[in-house]
Amino acid sequence: MIFRKAEKTDLPEIVQMLADDPLGAMREDLQHPEKYEHAFDVISKDANQELIVVESEDGEVIGTFHLTFIQYLTHQGSIRVQVESVRVREGMRGQKIGEKMFQWIFDRAKERGAHLVQLTSDKTRADAIRFYQKIGFVDSHEGFKRPI
Amino acid sequence: MIFRKAEKTDLPEIVQMLADDPLGAMREDLQHPEKYEHAFDVISKDANQELIVVESEDGEVIGTFHLTFIQYLTHQGSIRVQVESVRVREGMRGQKIGEKMFQWIFDRAKERGAHLVQLTSDKTRADAIRFYQKIGFVDSHEGFKRPI
Numbered sequence: 001m002i003f004r005k006a007e008k009t010d011l012p013e014i015v016q017m018l019a020d021d022p023l024g025a026m027r028e029d030l031q032h033p034e035k036y037e038h039a040f041d042v043i044s045k046d047a048n049q050e051l052i053v054v055e056s057e058d059g060e061v062i063g064t065f066h067l068t069f070i071q072y073l074t075h076q077g078s079i080r081v082q083v084e085s086v087r088v089r090e091g092m093r094g095q096k097i098g099e100k101m102f103q104w105i106f107d108r109a110k111e112r113g114a115h116l117v118q119l120t121s122d123k124t125r126a127d128a129i130r131f132y133q134k135i136g137f138v139d140s141h142e143g144f145k146r147p148i
Numbered sequence: 149m150i151f152r153k154a155e156k157t158d159l160p161e162i163v164q165m166l167a168d169d170p171l172g173a174m175r176e177d178l179q180h181p182e183k184y185e186h187a188f189d190v191i192s193k194d195a196n197q198e199l200i201v202v203e204s205e206d207g208e209v210i211g212t213f214h215l216t217f218i219q220y221l222t223h224q225g226s227i228r229v230q231v232e233s234v235r236v237r238e239g240m241r242g243q244k245i246g247e248k249m250f251q252w253i254f255d256r257a258k259e260r261g262a263h264l265v266q267l268t269s270d271k272t273r274a275d276a277i278r279f280y281q282k283i284g285f286v287d288s289h290e291g292f293k294r295p296i
Binding site for chain 1: 162163166172175176177180183184186187188190191194196197199214216218219220221222223224225226230232233254257258262263264265266267268269270271277280283284285286287288289290291292293294295296
């Protein structure tokens with residue numbers, strides 16, 4: 001498996017993975033790639049953001065995730081990594097790809113001096129919640145959202 | 149009440165508020181201001197971060213919060229506001245200062261084109277959880293943390 005920064009040409013495959021999911025299907029829009037291209041440009045220019053794709057040995061994109069490194073005052077001025085948009089391609093699940101993705105994320109967090117990795121998972125995603133618990137995450141917090 | 153970006157001279161009061169709390173007391177370090185000064189410099193240079201202080205009419209700092217504007221691919225390339233380090237000064241609680249702070253945050257989110265405000269709250273903070281529910285947040289997500 002190869003981990004690399006996403007390029008603009010990866011976008012159709014990334015967006016397909018984001019949409020290929022019961023929650024994602026309701027909120028993504030495959031008919032308007034320009035919205036994702038604009039977002040990609042903003043993400044790419046920000047040194048605190050890393051949109052990553054995972055390639056199989058034969059060069060296929062099989063996973064993606066998005067990291068944001070956030071400097072906080074709390075915990076004595078620490079950096080946290082926030083993980084978002086984690087997806088493994090349909091048909092590739094059950095092969096420990098998620099475990100390898102998070103091992104990469106923990107290593108990357110260490111490299112960039114972060115002390116904590118954080119994410120939220122919709123409470124209806126029972127499999128995801130079990131997965132995160134298994135790899136050492138603690139669900140110590142309520143994850144609140146409010147639309148604007 | 150006046151809302152303004154924090155200046156470096158506000159740091160002692162901000163850190164005091166962060167530490168003046170059962171959880172904060174365990175993790176902050178008032179003896180090493182240089183750690184917070186370094187973090188402050190990083191935050192100040194980042195256009196996606198806003199560390200805000202709230203002043204009373206007589207110029208006292210009575211509250212603080214930290215916003216991070218994050219561009220995502222999901223939700224058709226949307227921006228979210230993440231809220232962290234929310235504190236109202238001890239002795240000033242019960243005066244609807246928190247409500248006014250979040251009204252300001254929702255307005256600011258709209259100004260910057262965000263579609264969602266998100267935060268996590270430690271499950272032991274029962275009062276905070278009731279407060280967030282009361283002002284329209286939904287605890288739809290598990291908030292996972294993993295130390296590095």
